Amino acid sequence: MSLQPDMPASPRRAVFTSLGVISPVGDTPTFWANLLAGTPGVRAVRAFDPSALPCRIAGETLEPFDAKKYIPSSNKDGRKSLKNMAKTVQLGLCGAQLAMDDGGPAKGTIDPFRFGIEFGCVMVASELEDLSAAAKHTITADSRKIDMAKWGHEGVEKITPLWMLKYLPNMPACHTSIFFDSQGPNNTITAGDVASTLALGEAFRLLQRDAADYFLVGGCDSKINPLSFTRNNLFVPFTRNNDHPATAVRPFDKDRDGTALGEAAALFGLEDLEHAKKRGAKVYAELAGFASGFDRGRKGPILAGVIRNALKEAGITPADVDHVxxxxxxxxxxxxxxxxxxxxxxxxxxxxxxxxxxxGNTGAASGAIELAASILALKHGQLPGTVNHAATSADCPVTVHVGEPRPVTKPYAVKINYTDLGQCAVAVVKKFE
Incomplete structure (x- = not known):
């Protein structure tokens, strides 16, 4: 059993003062409305031809993604640098831009050494065109396999020198810190589907320790390219309901048969409350508690213990929670x-x-994009319904909220994330009043 120890009480409170979302159901302006409406975001893949694959559906961004639409035209150097970023990296940077536009501190109004960056991201699959010239040059005519000796001597020279810098998981944090002159704490968490929740927890602890005043924190991920999508089809238990993508992914349902990939970015401005007050920032919600652990056997009691630890730090009981x-x-x-x-x-x-x-499953962005839904639910007083849930499975003893949005009647929400290997993280958010 691996549960983090009790944290000493901190007088500093962390609040969400901005958010930026890019998702299969819209960006920040339309995301919330489409959640309330139950708009489906999982569709037949458009980015490439997936017809040879077992799963051919995914949650792609609502509109074909174009990073330049998010970066101000006045930032010519920033727009030029986009060509050296893979799509995942661009998603992260653009999500950060949306968060800053939503209520981030104006340039020159924050000490750059008190401005931190925390991202959840993972290693990004290469785009085929970046390797295709080298691969074609080194394929042997007889076996149609790569001649590795020729690859090393001749093929590598056909790959752009900046190739690796397009795909490293720390690149979203790197480019974001350059864009916004963040010189404070900076880190990237690469723990798969729990990465952005762990990144949020690390930013929370740094704020509590007075190591920064403001963070851009969240996550980004896109595996919807031929290389990554094909590889994931080999080992991820995807749904095979390709003919009905809008209803294919069925959480907790008795007829659930697998998941589907998604792509997204979600970034928050997480800020010390007193700092936020001084600059007159709006507040969406408060981050009241956090805990993490490792449930290797995935039996449930350890994850339950992590949930209890997060509730304990928030100083609440399960009866105070509006929804999980x-x-x-x-x-x-x-x-x-x-x-x-x-x-x-x-x-x-x-x-x-x-x-x-x-x-869909947006990977390293999952924790942040899903948390955004609860933050907006607390802010607006409505919880959207879970889609594609008709009958709860006997092995899932929970009450799933479905149908029309319901009123939020209690001040707290709990966010859970985990990986198939057992990493767990839980955040408790509070309605700000």
């Missing part, structure tokens, strides 16, 4: 694992909400 925002993505084993842990803490009284049915 889950990580469920339609995977038979993992949905049941999460449901057992939720049931142990909350029983079946507290409603649960799952976003992956609507947008």
């Amino acid at each position: 925002n889950t990580s469920a993505g339609g995977l038979p084993e993992l949905d049941a694992f999460e449901a057992r842990a939720i049931h142990e803490v909350f029983g079946t009284v507290t409603p649960v909400y799952a976003l992956k049915g609507q947008i």
